[in-house]
Amino acid sequence: MKIAVLPGDGIGPEVTREALKVLDALALPQLTLFEGDVGGIAYKRHGHPLPAETLEMARAADAVLFGAVGDPECDTLPREHRPEQAILGLRSELGLFANLRPAAGFPGLEDLSPLKPELARGIDLLVVRELNGDVYFGDKGERDSAGGREGWDDMSYNEAEVRRIAHSAFRAAQKRRKKLTSVDKANVLETSRIWRETVIELAGEYPDVELDHMYVDNAAMQLVRSPGQFDVIVTGNLFGDILSDQASACVGSIGLLASASLGERTTEFGTFGLYEPIHGSAPDIAGQGKANPVAAILSLAMLLRHSLGRDADANRIERAVAASLSSEVRGADLGGSASTQEIGDAIVRHLQ
């Protein structure tokens, strides 16, 4: 089993370190780790946010454990050299088309949610975001127009792209409460019309899943008004970017939420994928031991489950995290005073 570890920028390295400590404590046989540069640090060392060696290392692995990218010193670089390009490049080069973002409150921590407790308690949803298409990866550029310089981006989805992500979402729904909400803007966009028609065509193959459709503006409203109505949400790259962050904010504990980005390639043990906390590189607190490593540790759990077929280990980690959180070992983001390292140590202790 090979894991490529890409800690990245800001708090990325320090939270990844704690995840590796947890991995180490599991003492898995025949595991090899490779470490590579990505993001701003990679640009500074190698002149590119996603160096060819890093990409090759990721490609050769069964899974990628990703920290975070983003560095204020790189903000003025041309877009192709900025840290975010590393994550976009990994997604497209590695064919990571399915982004899974679970959003659920942690028992006892509902109070972290900005929503009223009775609403917060009901949140238990999964956003399945398409990651390889949409206006993210279409042609784009600048052209002249009667109104001066004009920026343009081509938005599109074809049937094959929609089918692929819809299958992932239907299957995810089958393993949960069997309810799937497809989000689009079919009253305005042709891209969404094809999206919706294709999702509807597939529904026949999943008679046990209840499918409905929602316009994106209404979905943004419903996620605040009654988030408990959702089980699995499937949507395109752009709407998924917005709604998955909104869903995380509704849960409230950004430092606790993880994500998986899965590809089509299967490994010996599961599906190839990249795993990362949903939080960013938080340069303002980097290197101070203030970062919460829980999201990184839960990303590792997702990695073990989806890419290495080690469900039992994933469950063990998740239980240890829950136990550690309820034993009040909490970082500054949760109103506690534990350091990054102390939180990692506590979770390792609860693994036993």
Add this chain to the structure above:
Amino acid sequence: MKIAVLPGDGIGPEVTREALKVLDALALPQLTLFEGDVGGIAYKRHGHPLPAETLEMARAADAVLFGAVGDPECDTLPREHRPEQAILGLRSELGLFANLRPAAGFPGLEDLSPLKPELARGIDLLVVRELNGDVYFGDKGERDSAGGREGWDDMSYNEAEVRRIAHSAFRAAQKRRKKLTSVDKANVLETSRIWRETVIELAGEYPDVELDHMYVDNAAMQLVRSPGQFDVIVTGNLFGDILSDQASACVGSIGLLASASLGERTTEFGTFGLYEPIHGSAPDIAGQGKANPVAAILSLAMLLRHSLGRDADANRIERAVAASLSSEVRGADLGGSASTQEIGDAIVRHLQ
């Protein structure tokens, strides 16, 4: 002064009727009303959701008072005949490029918000959404691709389009707390790059306004986590569709929120515009006297202020609405039992 009244579908006619009752009670001199069909009802009567006569009537007026459109019986029609096309057609044909959506809690009604009271109390923001451009009005269609049928939509903004809406937003901020947040996705979209560069260029003309920029995913997060940080938000058509609905949901009382869509044309008394509740046609409760007419009545107040230059009358209506709400005349949506008509009557009484 000429007002085109377009009640539309569902609860549109009944809430518009209450707004007209309030208008009547103001006894404005030299006011002429015209009434036209729009939406599903227009399709059924004239074969088109936006008949030529309705469009001409709107064009000839100083302002349009709009109810709501949307009719389940029209759901299976081809897109160009569906009720929503009426509102898209009015926006583009009348050059209504600036959508103003205030979102603020009503004193004493903070509890309607799904957010915790301390967050809800802080909401007092205005979303300025561009309405004539973006992926809404670009070329679009279906094409063949290696992945089967492909839906596509051209997203774009040029400098002139951005300048126009940014000026509206800067001026709105000057009249408020002087803080403007421009929302885009400039780390991914060329459309957003031109958007951001153009907004920055204009900032020099408004040295009294503090400008910042936020990616749309972060904005969706911040609107839930700490909505009180926002004063004026300016954004494109698609992001504005999503964020303005999200902001309304954060306030909680959809039946109380109004919006204005302003054009470039000035009338003798102000700016030509269309005014509508942010709620939809709610076919499930249509004709039962259950609809809350407050949003329609507050839309009328916006009409008087922006298009007819009658600030004092607008303020009078807004005070009457506030007084009526605090005297506990509330509809079912606010946990009360007052009918549409009773709410209208109470507001008329408070006008005196």
